[in-house]
Amino acid sequence: MSKKIYVAYTGGTIGMRPSDAGYAPGDNLMGLLEEKLPADVMASLPEFDLYEYPQLIDSSNIRPDNWKQISSDIASRYDDYDGFVVLHGTDTMAYSCSMTSFMLQNLQKPVIFSGSQIPLCEARTDGLENFVGALTMAADDRIKEVCLYFNGRLLRGNRSRKLNAYLFDAFDSPNYHWLGRADIHVELNEALLWKPTARENFQLACSSDTHVGILQLFPGITAQWMESALNQPMDAFILRTYGTGNGPDGDQALLDTFAKATANGKLIVNLTQCHRGTVHQGSYAAGSALARAGIVGGLDTTTEAMFCKLHHLYSLGMSTEEVKGMLSISLAGEVSI
Template sequence: MTKKIYVIYTGGTIGMRPTDSGYAPSGNMMALLEEKLPEHVQAELPDFDLVEYEQLIDSSNIRPDNWKQIATDIADHYDQYDGFVVLHGTDTMAYSSSMISFMLRNLDKPVIFTGSQIPLCEARTDGLENFVGALTLAADERIKEVCLYFNGRLMRGNRARKQNAYLFDAFDSPNFPWLGRADINIELSEYLLLKPSQKPEFMLDCDSNSNVAILQLFPGITADFVEATLNQPFKAFIMRTYGTGNGPDGDQALLDALKKATDSGKIIVNLTQCHRGTVHQGSYAAGSALANAGVIGGLDTTTEAMFCKLHHLLSCGKTPEQVTAQISIDLAGEISL
């Protein structure tokens, strides 16, 4: 039986065309694909329907409302299709693939995000291979989760990060192995794939305004700067620290600012600035001091996935205590326990 795939074109480089101001989102994606895909190639691909959003976006402009639109669209068409492809800009694709993984859980079908570094309209585009690969993987019934596919790499959506702005190898999965690789053959590491034991669960609440902010430590950071940041109207903060989760434990005023914020109900999660690795707040005294101030270790979750996890939990109405309890719980494969 022929698989049928639902393709969502949200915007991004893959469908852009040159303008006087540089590349900008452009419509008529279906015509562009038909122009680039020979008929004999189309005949070998899964059947697909493509929907093009009325308001196409450069993914630098992504907002929570866009996540709700994508998740709701997939949920509304879930029973009619065998898999889903989301064409998306690369700049925030790791955020979007993470967020959708929390909003659409325990899937029994693939949702594959992809895009390109060079638009389809150009001769050297990488968009065609990425689209063909994503479409093929979206028809693979072994995949039951949200993934990101790029330049032959299949990654868990909430484990991926954009690592390069200039190479076709734009994405990697720093703290988790790739789920598969498309070379001459498509090879999946099936032991890594999620195998949900529950029915699909769609949690589509997504606050329009972000509940989460990011604070990055830097040498010489002051207590006044930290306190001013934590006084902003956000419910949760990701604090990007050094190494395995260390901060300036010699600055008591800074530690007091953190403790004041956590005592008031603010959630502060400790993630490392390192590209790879995990947070262990007890490895050094500099990390233990943060724990004593009420900062919660985020282990090896990516910044993008933690940002979306916190926003998702708060959008669902969880209390600070409930959110805190779930930070170290694996909800959608985003964390190594």
């Protein structure tokens, strides 16, 4: 039986057109596709319906309300389609993939994010291959999770990161193997695909105001600077540290600042600044000092996935202690246990 795919065009480079201020989101994406793809090629693709969001956005402008719109859109059409494609800007695609994976847990159908580095209106666009590949993956019923398809790679959405602004190989998943590859043949690594163990669990709550801030250690950082940052009205902070989760253990004032914040109910999660690797706060004394200050290790989760996981859990009304207990639990394949 032929598959039917729902395509949500949210904006992003793939549909952009030139303007006086540079590329800007453009409408009538279906018209562009029909210009670029011959009728016989279009007919060979999985059947799809394309819905163009009324307010198209450059993904640099993404906000939590957009995540709620995307996930609610898919949930409302879930029974009517066999798979879903979300066309999205590349700059924050890893965030949106991650949030969608938490809001639409235990999917039994594929949700594939994609986009392009060069708009469809240009001769050298990568948008056609990405669009066709995403449609192909969205018609594969072996996939039951949120993925990102780009330049022939199929990645788990909440493991993906944008690592290059200039190459077609824009995305990778540094701490998890690719789920598949589209070359002459489409190959999936079925052993790595997420296997839901329960029925669909859609939790569409998504606070409009973010609960999470992101901080990064740098040489010479001061306790005064950190105290000012931690006083911002956030429930949780991601602290991007050195190596396997290390920080300046010789700065007692800074450690006291962390300890004061965590004692006052702020959740601080330790993630490495490195592209690959996991946080082990006990490997070095510099990491153990952070643990004693109440900072919690985030293992090998990406910054994007942890940001969205924390926002999701707080949006559900969980307390900081409840959220802390969920950090080492894999909700949608976002962390290695």
